[in-house]
Amino acid sequence: MSRSEESPPIDFIRQIVAADRLAGKNDGRVVTRFPPEPNGFLHIGHAKSICLNFGVAAENPAGRCNLRFDDTNPLKEEELYIQSIQTDVRWLGFDWEDRLYYASGYFEQLYQLAEQLIEAGHAYVCSLSAEALREYRGTLTQPGRESPYRNRSVADNLDLFRRMRRGEFPDGSHILRAKIDMASPNINMRDPTLYRILHAHHHQTGDQWPIYPTYDYAHCLCDALEGITHSLCTLEFEDHRPLYDWIVDRLQGSLGNHPQQIEFSRLSLEYTVVSKRKLNTLVKSGIVDGWDDPRMPTLSGLRRRGYTPAAIRTFCQRIGISKTPNNVELALLESCLREDLDKQAPRAMAVLNPLRVVITTVPEGQVEALSAANHPQNPEMGLRSLHWSREIFIEREDFCEDPPKQFKRLVPGGEVRLRQAYVIRCDQVVKDPQSGEIVALHCSHDPATLHANPPDRKVKGVIHWVSAAHSHPVEVRSYETLFTVPHPDEAWQGDNFAEWINPNSLTVLTDCRVEESLKDAPPGSIFQFERLGYFCVDSKPTQGIPVFNRTVGLRDTWAKQQQEPKG
């Protein structure tokens, strides 16, 4: 565990957990769960919940966190997601050991418990249509009305419910409802639906069930059945807590424990959306390449982009846990990323927009081996070799004929250091006679400057380079945010999202060169291209030249200065 992950901050949830343990509540046990619905890929918002739930468990002696698929809606869920979710949670660095559960694994128990509720007069079968049900519910400001089926006898309810289970009724013809209070100011308490008829194939239970429990009914009971002590969820479930408690209270005799639901605010991140529905729209509309497109905030997208699990964990720790509505700046995520990558990533040189440079002082055919440190601060990362020869490439923007003030790169007649190599001077600029475009530079090098600075003069600039003959062609994909506005969730109403899509979210550079040591870098491996940023080898197989994804740029104070209007 890295330094930045040493001491998790004590947020209000951890305070409650600590106080409960001190008070001896739940015999000191701390059991949490991460309960995703397998209807999409996990994203950065889920990471917050995963880090919280697994984190709280890990911080407490004998604490445990279960992974439980909340699979009560077969219409929306798929086996595919079950696999990807497990991959992502493991990748993030968490382990549920042998505690992998499914809400569907409790279907029989949930059914029996429902019969108990009916027998105790707490639930009834309602035969109102969906539309009628809506009318009877009332509105935010007006109370609802009691269903005409509300006072069916226990025997009738039991009979009907059993027949629902046997599959005797068509979808939508009946539901099982809790008998609570149609006049409650909390709409969730107006006789909420517990079971619906759905003749649908379930990815886990097959065609065993023609009825399925709702979230409100299943979630609290699964928690209780698993011995969850602290059921952590996002703020929108706050209004459901009275129902959660109501159900568990009615069935307490059969359950034995009563988990405590605690809500925290969900993550919202600048310039991105974190809603499965909206992410799905981006995928379906072809705006992105898939759920793992490097621009997506999904864990699979972030992984492909080059984000590390440690960076995401640190991020989740730094944003904290609270109930405040938030919109976290991208800068914080990127800062966590750079912090981790700076330590981890071996350095290398790559030129994204090559400009040919002929070193006239190096004879044709001469090659000199140079060695370079893989990390400037960490000698343990070793050395690699580079080859110095007559023709090299430098970055086009590292040369300027008419430089702005403070420009410390290469200019006509001026000197710069080539990183890990010699100081060169630009003697001649070669232009295309037709277009006037600069096609090459003729430079001379100072052979005394390999590991030493010239004693008689100061060379301010250092630029990166690759040997023309020894470097390899690669494609580089550079990314920007998917949206042009910092709060796309607010702007995105209905299907107007196209107007907020950033047309420059992907830039493909096909004429890049990387140094020789990167020739066979495996997919997923990540490097710092010096002076440019962090880049990783794309993990999707490609035919043709290798593809590098730009994970994130280096902090660039020069670029920032250039953009700013003077004064």
Next chain:
RNA sequence: UGGGCCGUCGCCAAGCGGUAAGGCCCCGGAUUUUGAUUCCGGUAUCCCCAGGUUCGAAUCCUGGCGGCCCAGCCA
């Protein structure tokens, strides 16, 4: 005009009646063969507003204002 929740620096976020932590961003400066990293230093007399209680309030009380969530047989 129903109910629930939230409001501390540009963005997160501590604070739990004793006189505003920290991180990110930002601004200086030092070191640097990455305009990177690292390192120093700076940045809320004030905590949505207005009253009140108190020797003392961001923390307690009252009243406002602003924001978010809820009317799926979704989760």
